[in-house]
Amino acid sequence: MIRALLIDDENLALRHLENLLWQLPDIESIESYTDPVQAITIASEYNPNVIFLDIAMPGLNGMQAAEMLQQACPEANVVFVTAYDAYAIEAFELNALDYVLKPVQKSRLEKTIQRLADRLSLHSQQEQQEAGAEERIFCCFHSLRLISAAQDPSARSEIPLRWRTSKAQELFAYLLHNRNRFVSKDALLQQFWPEYDFKKASTHLYTTIYHVRQCLKQARIQAEIINKPGNEGYVLQLGNIAVDVDVLENGILSAPEIKDQNAADHQGWSDWYTGDYFGEYDYPWAAGEQQRLRALWMNHAIELADFYAARRKYAEALKLFQKIVIINPYSEEGHLGLMKIFSRLGELQAVEDQYNKLSLLFEQDLGINVPAKAASWFKEWRLQNPGWTSSI
Known part of the structure; x- marks a missing residue:
């Protein structure tokens, strides 16, 4: 069954989408909000399978909200809702499940829900296959890779990381370089987008962080990029994933x-x-x-x-x-x-x-x-x- 979170500052559009969803099978519950900030506060507790998110909203726009929602409920799939076809490419650059144009049509919505059901089924199969799987290690020597942590080097296999852009890979590498340490938003903007003004650079940052989280999610990596209070920076927490640098350094220095x-x-x-x-x-x-x-x-x-x-x-x-x-x-x-x-x-x-x-x-x-x-x-x-x- 599917739990849906709907966010749109236009109340009529919100109610229209809600009514269409209730007509479809497999919908368990729906939460609707005109205020994206309010929706973000309840997202982690509600734990939706899918988030329908309007792109063009005053204040906190859809791209920024998507980045924050990804932290609150990383397993949720995002569907962007927009009145402009021009946003479609940007939506897919963010690796969203889908995008739908306003006014939303029931036939189009049915395709989105079917796509979601297929993804949820695949996700369930992957979880079963990965139960009891070997631990993983991020490798930073020579290139950025993720491998299984078998004791026998010949038995270690590489796990593909599908980065959307080279900037997303470098941003993750930079966070990995500073793992478990706070990295300020200002430092990231200066490091990666010094040529842009603050607003445009911030949009690039939100989009790239979203790309990184989606890559980690697709690879079934339990690492988290924590957005610190006030949205002024990030901390990469790896959990039980090791890093080859630490394995080598700790081994040599303590041996x-x-x-x-x-x-x-x-x-x-x-x-x-x-x-x-x-x-x-x-x-x-x-x-x-x-x-x-x-x-x-x-x-x-x-x-x-x-x-x-x-x-x-x-x-x-x-x-x-x-x-x-x-x-x-x-x-x-x-x-x-x-x-x-x-x-x-x-x-x-x-x-x-x-x-x-x-x-x-x-x-x-x-x-x-x-x-x-x-x-x-x-x-x-x-x-x-x-x-x-x-x-x-």
Whole structure:
């Protein structure tokens, strides 16, 4: 059965829509309001399945009301009601269930209710399928992804996130960056829409927050974007959803010294680093955190690779040192570690090749000499291998 919430500042239009709905099957109850603010206050308690919302209202318009209603009752489907066809595209950009034109026709309303019934049925099936599903983790290294939290990395699967726009993805990434912390509306407007006046920028913000909530809803993500009192900012609360950044950082910072019995744990934490923090997107606001996390991972990875090398686990050490120079091509420790491993494996040409790569990077790209530590080691290595002649 369907619970409907109707909001329209025109009383006659409101009564007309209410009468039409009562003529349709599966309607359990209807609450009608001419004041959107009053409707928002009762929405969470009433918990409607569908909200019929007029777009053009004085004061709080339909787009703003939709953003606030999404927080009050995130499971509700929104149907925009408008006298102007021009609003249709904007309604669907907000990922509304439907839009209907005034004066509302019964035949058109029947199609909307059927669409709602189909969505509610699908929602029920998804809930049954996801009962007992694995926990999830938001990944921020390299790109923004959502994955299942299986202990075995090979068993982790990615859960699609269908962002309506790149701005919606970046706004969510920014809230995720500031998770569990209050982010003011003014800060968001300045960060994402500095070129617009306050009113237009605010409309973009409300619309984008709505997009984000709809994306989370479609992915069955229990995270909440809380609109703080006064509508002056937001807090992203993840509930029991983890973040790869926290898994890696908490693991590394709280871990004991690397030993044979805990090396697998250290490797597991290191493996979470699949690339720079939001590295795929080049978000300017992420640059500081990107550098901090890279340095944290790099120091730990070098320590772990040296541990492997000392125990003659050359394959493991080689893999880590190779990853280090991919993440930071100018890492002296990474290149030096590779040369040492190649030397121990008797791959003399590989030592020479690696040093040549290091020389090109520093001398041609940066215009400086090879770092003293690596240059000194290579010079000593050459002295210890007097019969070696490079094939280059």
